[in-house]
Amino acid sequence: MLEVSGLDAGYGKVQVLRGVSLSVGAGEILCVMGRNGAGKTTAMKAIMGLVPPTGGSVKIAGEELVGLPPHEIPRRGLGYVPQGRRLFAELTVAENLDIGLMTRNRGAAVRERMLDMFPRLRDRLRQRAGTLSGGEQQMLAMARALCLEPSVLLMDEPTEGLQPSMIALIREAATAMKAAGVAIVLVEQRADAVLSVADRVTFLDNGRVKETVEAQALRDDPALLHAHVGV
Amino acid sequence: MDFGPYLVFASLEGAVLAATLSLTALGLSLVFGVMRVVNVAHGEFFMLGAVAAWFVSALGGEALGLPAWAGFAAALVLAPAAVGALAWAADRAILARVGYDPERTIVATIGLLYILQQLTLMGYGPEARPVEPPFNARIALPWPEWGADGFAWTWPWGFGTTSYKLFVIVAAAALLMAVWAVLSRSRFGLIMRATQYDRETAQAFGIPVGKVYAWTFALGAALAAAAAVLIVPIQQAHYLMGGDPLLLSFIVVIIGGLGSLRGTVLAALLIGMSDGVISVFFSPTLAKILATLLVALVLVFRPQGLFGAKTA
Ligand SMILES: Nc1ncnc2c1ncn2[C@@H]1O[C@H](COP(=O)(O)OP(=O)(O)OP(=O)(O)O)[C@@H](O)[C@H]1O
Ligand SMILES: [Mg+2]
Numbered sequence: 001m002l003e004v005s006g007l008d009a010g011y012g013k014v015q016v017l018r019g020v021s022l023s024v025g026a027g028e029i030l031c032v033m034g035r036n037g038a039g040k041t042t043a044m045k046a047i048m049g050l051v052p053p054t055g056g057s058v059k060i061a062g063e064e065l066v067g068l069p070p071h072e073i074p075r076r077g078l079g080y081v082p083q084g085r086r087l088f089a090e091l092t093v094a095e096n097l098d099i100g101l102m103t104r105n106r107g108a109a110v111r112e113r114m115l116d117m118f119p120r121l122r123d124r125l126r127q128r129a130g131t132l133s134g135g136e137q138q139m140l141a142m143a144r145a146l147c148l149e150p151s152v153l154l155m156d157e158p159t160e161g162l163q164p165s166m167i168a169l170i171r172e173a174a175t176a177m178k179a180a181g182v183a184i185v186l187v188e189q190r191a192d193a194v195l196s197v198a199d200r201v202t203f204l205d206n207g208r209v210k211e212t213v214e215a216q217a218l219r220d221d222p223a224l225l226h227a228h229v230g231v
Numbered sequence: 232m233d234f235g236p237y238l239v240f241a242s243l244e245g246a247v248l249a250a251t252l253s254l255t256a257l258g259l260s261l262v263f264g265v266m267r268v269v270n271v272a273h274g275e276f277f278m279l280g281a282v283a284a285w286f287v288s289a290l291g292g293e294a295l296g297l298p299a300w301a302g303f304a305a306a307l308v309l310a311p312a313a314v315g316a317l318a319w320a321a322d323r324a325i326l327a328r329v330g331y332d333p334e335r336t337i338v339a340t341i342g343l344l345y346i347l348q349q350l351t352l353m354g355y356g357p358e359a360r361p362v363e364p365p366f367n368a369r370i371a372l373p374w375p376e377w378g379a380d381g382f383a384w385t386w387p388w389g390f391g392t393t394s395y396k397l398f399v400i401v402a403a404a405a406l407l408m409a410v411w412a413v414l415s416r417s418r419f420g421l422i423m424r425a426t427q428y429d430r431e432t433a434q435a436f437g438i439p440v441g442k443v444y445a446w447t448f449a450l451g452a453a454l455a456a457a458a459a460v461l462i463v464p465i466q467q468a469h470y471l472m473g474g475d476p477l478l479l480s481f482i483v484v485i486i487g488g489l490g491s492l493r494g495t496v497l498a499a500l501l502i503g504m505s506d507g508v509i510s511v512f513f514s515p516t517l518a519k520i521l522a523t524l525l526v527a528l529v530l531v532f533r534p535q536g537l538f539g540a541k542t543a
Binding site: 048049050069070071072074075080082086088089090091095098099100102103104144148 | 418421422424425428429431432433434435436437438439440
């Protein structure tokens with residue numbers, strides 16, 4: 001579904017990503033791991049076109065995205081849950097969802113589905129997003145991205161700063177999306193949080209892909225994981 | 232003569248200034264709020280609005296033989312549209328090219344200020360030209376008085392306003408309401424606000440930030456131009472008339488707090504009314520001195536503005 005190959009990107013003259021390749025198919029969860037500063041967020045932003053790639057290719061269902069204006073990329077079916085949520089804090093919950101719905105002209109039916117999926121948002125539609133609790137904010141960030149009815153969902157550290165019950169809820173949501181045939185890229189630092197739902201894991205180090213392994217292999221042999229993340 | 236009638240008269244003068252100032256300052260505030268661009272050329276868009284209004288009404292009167300009210304009505308629509316289109320082009324040709332970099336946009340808009348001023352001088356000339364008001368009946372202001380036969384209305388001589396001045400106040404208020412409705416109720420307003428709060432995330436949700444910027448810049452300029460069309464039957468069009476509105480708009484925006492529509496309108500009322508009252512009772516210069524002093528105090532003690540949120 002999403003094919004990234006040889007992606008180079010950086011900020012100004014500083015190159016951060018060097019030939020990053022990864023791929024994820026429909027109904028599959030790819031976990032991207034790496035230490036702080038490895039370039040995980042930069043990779044997500046480069047896929048979204050927010051950091052313009054200087055080389056390589058990003059294809060969704062065979063269509064090249066590199067070179068499109070940044071606002072066209074989500075319209076091709078990429079939903080993005082940024083690190084730190086990045087809600088429009090001054091806007092209400094309803095307005096944040098509206099922004100997501102507008103991206104691909106989705107209507108009330110999609111919105112209803114999101115509110116059924118995250119019922120706590122329904123009670124807070126008129127509340128300013130910035131005043132939600134951390135967990136509610138993460139739900140809203142996911143709901144906003146799912147309002148696009150994406151075929152590929154990028155989630156950058158969605159479990160950051162959340163308690164276990166909330167992390168479980170995000171895992172469930174990811175599994176539900178996977179079952180619905182969405183291709184999911186899940187950036188994580190903490191293996192325990194998501195390894196159980198991942199299909200494959202790509203390790204990023206210093207802007208390069210170190211290795212991509214089957215998640216099952218990591219689950220069977222925790223020592224392997226330690227070797228990669230180097231905790 | 233009583234103090235009361237003077238005060239009513241001064242307040243009406245102040246309200247006319249407050250009305251047009253709210254529109255002009257709101258344009259400046261929107262552009263800064265959404266685009267983070269300090270538009271030094273904002274006063275020139277105001278001036279161009281007045282000059283365009285003169286052209287439209289003169290052309291309508293002489294070439295087409297339209298009555299004054301029709302020429303004015305045409306100017307009220309065409310002048311802001313033309314100035315908005317010019318601003319749209321300036322955004323695409325200049326501001327977008329320098330990547331909306333804060334320092335470079337200041338320099339660029341200073342350049343734009345001089346270009347617009349000189350082009351106007353060359354094309355329109357150094358004269359101040361009046362635009363005929365569409366209607367201008369004198370309205371004497373009644374004043375309640377307890378006389379020998381009890382309560383009565385009196386009409387102190389010389390105190391009055393014109394129907395046109397009242398129209399300016401009403402029209403500016405209606406425009407402000409319309410802008411408020413667009414910002415808070417419409418799809419474009421939502422997109423504008425999202426862009427203002429987080430440009431990058433807005434792009435990640437399909438918002439064409441470049442287009443939003445160009446339209447915001449056009450809207451900001453059109454608001455200044457609309458204010459100028461309203462004021463030009465009272466003030467005359469001149470190529471150097473942009474200086475005062477620019478200064479006063481900056482004062483209003485600093486006092487009101489950036490990006491807050493409510494703050495901008497309240498600050499414009501404060502500055503406009505006090506300017507009117509102080510000018511009538513003392514002198515216009517004192518009014519400007521006090522306003523500038525207030526700005527200095529606000530900058531020192533409440534940098535987020537009197538009515539702004541405390542986040543800045
Ligand atoms: N806006 C920016 N300008 C310049 N350099 C940046 C910028 N954002 C990130 N970088 C640099 O790029 C590198 C990769 O950062 P990135 O945010 O992609 O890391 P990450 O893997 O997401 O880390 P974390 O786990 O802490 O979120 C870092 O060295 C960082 O300093
Ligand atoms: Mg990151």
